[in-house]
Amino acid sequence: xxxxxxxxxxxxxxxxxxxxxxxxxxxxxxxxxxxxxxxxxxxxxxxxxxxxxxxxxxxxxxxxxxxxxxxxxxxxxxxxxxxxxxxxxxxxxxxxxxxxxxxxxxxxxxxxxxxxxxxxxxxxxxxxxxxxxxxxxxxxxxxxxxxxxxxxxxxxxxxxxxxxxxxxxxxxxxxxxxxxxxxxxxxxxxxx
Amino acid sequence: xxxxxxxxxxxxxxxxxxxxxxxxxxxxxxxxxxxxxxxxxxxxxxxxxxxxxxxxxxxxxxxxxxxxxxxxxxxxxxxxxxxxxxxxxxxxxxxxxxxxxxxxxxxxxxxxxxxxxxxxxxxxxxxxxxxxxxxxxxxxxxxxxxxxxxxxxxxxxxxxxxxxxxxxxxxxxxxxxxxxxxxxxxxxxxxxxxxxxxxxxxxxxxxxxxxxxxxxxxxxxxxxx
Numbered sequence: 001x002x003x004x005x006x007x008x009x010x011x012x013x014x015x016x017x018x019x020x021x022x023x024x025x026x027x028x029x030x031x032x033x034x035x036x037x038x039x040x041x042x043x044x045x046x047x048x049x050x051x052x053x054x055x056x057x058x059x060x061x062x063x064x065x066x067x068x069x070x071x072x073x074x075x076x077x078x079x080x081x082x083x084x085x086x087x088x089x090x091x092x093x094x095x096x097x098x099x100x101x102x103x104x105x106x107x108x109x110x111x112x113x114x115x116x117x118x119x120x121x122x123x124x125x126x127x128x129x130x131x132x133x134x135x136x137x138x139x140x141x142x143x144x145x146x147x148x149x150x151x152x153x154x155x156x157x158x159x160x161x162x163x164x165x166x167x168x169x170x171x172x173x174x175x176x177x178x179x180x181x182x183x184x185x186x187x188x189x190x191x192x
Numbered sequence: 193x194x195x196x197x198x199x200x201x202x203x204x205x206x207x208x209x210x211x212x213x214x215x216x217x218x219x220x221x222x223x224x225x226x227x228x229x230x231x232x233x234x235x236x237x238x239x240x241x242x243x244x245x246x247x248x249x250x251x252x253x254x255x256x257x258x259x260x261x262x263x264x265x266x267x268x269x270x271x272x273x274x275x276x277x278x279x280x281x282x283x284x285x286x287x288x289x290x291x292x293x294x295x296x297x298x299x300x301x302x303x304x305x306x307x308x309x310x311x312x313x314x315x316x317x318x319x320x321x322x323x324x325x326x327x328x329x330x331x332x333x334x335x336x337x338x339x340x341x342x343x344x345x346x347x348x349x350x351x352x353x354x355x356x357x358x359x360x361x362x363x364x365x366x367x368x369x370x371x372x373x374x375x376x377x378x379x380x381x382x383x384x385x386x387x388x389x390x391x392x393x394x395x396x397x398x399x400x401x402x403x404x405x406x407x408x409x410x411x412x413x414x415x416x417x
Contacts, residue, residue, distance in 0.1 A: 034250035178235035
């Protein structure tokens with residue numbers, strides 16, 4: 001079965017009360033939504049909160065989902081809106097503008113890993129830390145565009161629809177975001 | 193050093209539906225324009241850095257399953273009236289049908305001509321009714337006679353049994369009575385014999401006294417003489 005059809009089938013089953021279908025649907029998207037939360041908030045706990053809010057929103061609005069749209073687009077739209085709500089509520093951004101992580105968690109601790117694995121994880125997370133550090137310098141609207149375009153592979157039209165701006169504006173913001181990220185990257189390299 | 197076309201070219205470079213012709217035009221310009229080339233390299237490098245993100249696994253959580261189950265139960269509890277009635281429709285309909293059958297006195301009868309369904313009291317002719325009553329009366333009478341006959345037979349047998357038991361009882365009583373009478377008579381006879389013996393003794397004693405008195409009287413008379 002095609003992935004999109006499978007999503008729709010799972011949504012239908014969940015609407016009929018199948019807890020198994022609901023869990024399967026959540027499993028398919030939880031990692032992506034969690035990582036999206038990490039990139040948008042820079043904090044594991046906030047990412048977790050965001051993920052739970054997103055799936056709560058998905059559940060509450062599941063009956064409104066129409067099969068003509070991709071479920072992935074729909075859930076990323078919800079995640080986008082929840083991230084903006086969280087930003088307004090918590091005013092946490094920029095989240096890793098300095099070297100001290102507010103949670104002190106995802107960037108420095110590696111629970112349950114051996115030393116070799118921890119080294120690999122450390123390397124991976126150092127990479128992620130650098131990315132988070134760059135993203136933290138972007139304003140929220142640009143960060144969201146980068147998130148949707150690069151990590152969620154949404155088209156400019158879809159992003160324009162989500163952000164309710166023109167496609168041209170999205171394209172310009174995307175280019176500006178990448179340009180700014182490159183500049184910041186060079187500055188940080190010079191500083192480090 | 194700058195190029196006026198840079199912003200437009202680079203934002204179009206990432207377009208989703210960029211035609212081959214448009215891409216070739218951009219690439220031709222970029223290869224010719226040092227500034228645009230440098231800009232494109234910068235944004236591609238930035239894109240490459242971001243694409244180096246390592247996917248993290250989401251921490252374990254209950255995936256909202258508990259909420260899902262609870263909410264679903266809640267939804268079940270708030271079913272509409274017709275949703276609830278849907279499962280009670282069959283027994284309710286059956287009860288209603290039974291009520292109608294009782295109210296309209298629906299009757300289903302079968303005879304040689306087939307089945308007949310009728311509402312209310314059946315319309316019958318008086319001759320048919322009379323005939324039916326006569327048959328019913330005869331049946332009742334024969335059944336009554338049979339019952340009486342059986343009752344009589346049973347009564348006779350019971351009477352015989354009763355007489356037999358009474359006679360046996362009487363026989364027993366009589367036997368014991370005769371034995372009592374015999375004992376009584378015997379007792380009486382013995383008592384009478386004793387009385388007679390005593391009487392006779394007294395008589396004898398009396399006679400003796402009389403005789404002695406007579407003897408004395410005779411002696412006295414003789415003495416007087």
